[in-house]
Amino acid sequence: MIREIKIVKGQFLQKEGEYNTKGYIVKSGLLRSYSIDAKGKEHIFMFAPENWIIADTTPPHLPSELYIDALEDTLAIVFKKGEEDNPDVQKLFSRLNVLQKRIIMLMSASSIERYEHFIETYPNIIQRVPQRMIASYLGITPEALSKVKGEQKKKGK
């Protein structure tokens, strides 16, 4: 089902934590998606002007990570994310979500938080690649990673 909606400046289409299955194609105006970190700071994930698609790619059974609201009065088409049953499209969506998470991490988490998130998410990879490559993936130097691991051990992990 395709539906066109009107959103006024400042109005929300989605808030963090909601279970949301919708995405939006902007016809006119401007939408934005963003996250809010532990310190209350906003991190804009994406601007969506005319003809852009905007959606939180978190899978529908998990709480969303992003807020979506309007920076200008906007006309948009709503689509249901779940209604797509092409398996290729499904795979691409989960890939998009990996990158979405990564960007949010790079913008809002410290090097130690990024490291801890990495070992939770990819425990098997740690065994298989040298530390300097983990550091490179996290966007820090091997020296900084070495320091981080020391601090982590002190905390008794």
Place this chain on the structure above:
Amino acid sequence: MIREIKIVKGQFLQKEGEYNTKGYIVKSGLLRSYSIDAKGKEHIFMFAPENWIIADTTPPHLPSELYIDALEDTLAIVFKKGEEDNPDVQKLFSRLNVLQKRIIMLMSASSIERYEHFIETYPNIIQRVPQRMIASYLGITPEALSKVKGEQKKKGK
């Protein structure tokens, strides 16, 4: 056409600047993609262990941004990126490329470089949103962006 290939540890599947239309599904082993910045530093974009897909999402008519090589002896299936003519899939690919570029930027560029890249890529958005939101998108504070713009002016831009 689907083809299975064997790659030995250290072997390259793609280098930056090549025009590449292939992607890979890893059956066993471990591949990785990465970029090299102006200072010669490597930034790992993705690890691909068993059952992961790895590909540079740069459109086929543009030079690739990533190197892809093997961290372990690997068995993978090659697929042609261009052969997919589903328009939804095409759109998702271009979206993936936006995020790929963004991640590489966040990992390897200074705040001033990120700002300059932003104004080149989204000149129309600058007019429409407050500076503090541009800063938030770039992953810096509004104060830092203000400083950056000052330096940019000095350079006579």
Place this chain on the structure above:
DNA sequence: AAAAAGTCTTAATCTAGATTAATGCCTGAG
């Protein structure tokens, strides 16, 4: 039109992580 709230800039200080450098450990090539 006055008050309140948000925005941009400049400047002083602080800090996470970069850089540089030295040491010891592994590992694989000959």
Place this chain on the structure above:
DNA sequence: CTCAGGCATTAATCTAGATTAAGACTTTTT
């Protein structure tokens, strides 16, 4: 077997950008 090159760790110093704070403008609310 050995030795040269890659890898991890630790420590000293440096720096890009964060934080904090203050002032001038602009926009919105009442």
